[in-house]
Amino acid sequence: MISELRKVLKRLHYPLEVMLVCARWYAAYPLSFRHLEEMMQERGVFVDHSTVHRWSLKILPVLALIFRRRKRLVGTSWRMDETYIKVAGQWKYLYRAVDKAGDTVDFLLTAKRDKAAARRYLERAINLHGLPEKITIDKSGANTAAIHSVNADACLDIELRQSKYLNNIVEQDHRAVKRVTYPMLGFKSFWSAQKLIAGIETMHMVKKGQLRCPGGQPMSAADQFYSLAF
Structure with a gap:
């Protein structure tokens, strides 16, 4: 062990x-x-x-x-989005991204959906996998602002694309995680939600051969x- x-x-x-x-x-x-x-x-x-x-x-x-x-390392073209997770009767936000092959880049459960949360997720993902060449998002203003701020503060040139059609792959991938969390009828605390979702996401990535x-x-x-x- x-x-x-x-x-x-x-x-x-x-x-x-x-x-x-x-x-x-x-x-x-x-x-x-x-x-x-x-x-x-x-x-x-x-x-x-x-x-x-x-x-x-x-x-x-x-x-x-x-x-x-x-x-395993993922590709350099990411699709980023967030989905809802109920914690202690309130909706929280699970930030996730996949590459163009559908492999999970990273995930992060946050209490809010704003620029600070999106940037914290991006920095976590970049620390794990390095810089992506491009990130595709939907029309989220918070995600747009987070990517622009990361580019500006670190003098980077990550290409930003806004396309709901190209983002379907990550929205479909949300379903695999939500399918497992649905019978739980919501988590009792943010602390326990973080720990259990980490396991669910890990098992999901294992199934995808990552x-x-x-x-x-x-x-x-x-x-x-x-x-x-x-």
């Missing part, structure tokens, strides 16, 4: 394989924690749904960080996810 995961699991006494299976199922499929409780009971493992929730909060953020270190597999060997999405823990 990787040291980062050992630190957060040192007082949890279930087998690691059981905890990883629950975390993967939650991140990969449209299931609630009560669904997972029932599914594990059918397999002879009796665990409360609140315990599964606690496992996911501890495991998924760690694996998301490990994934970022092993993530993890550099050890030794370059082909692996199933499940095995790729588990490989992050070891």
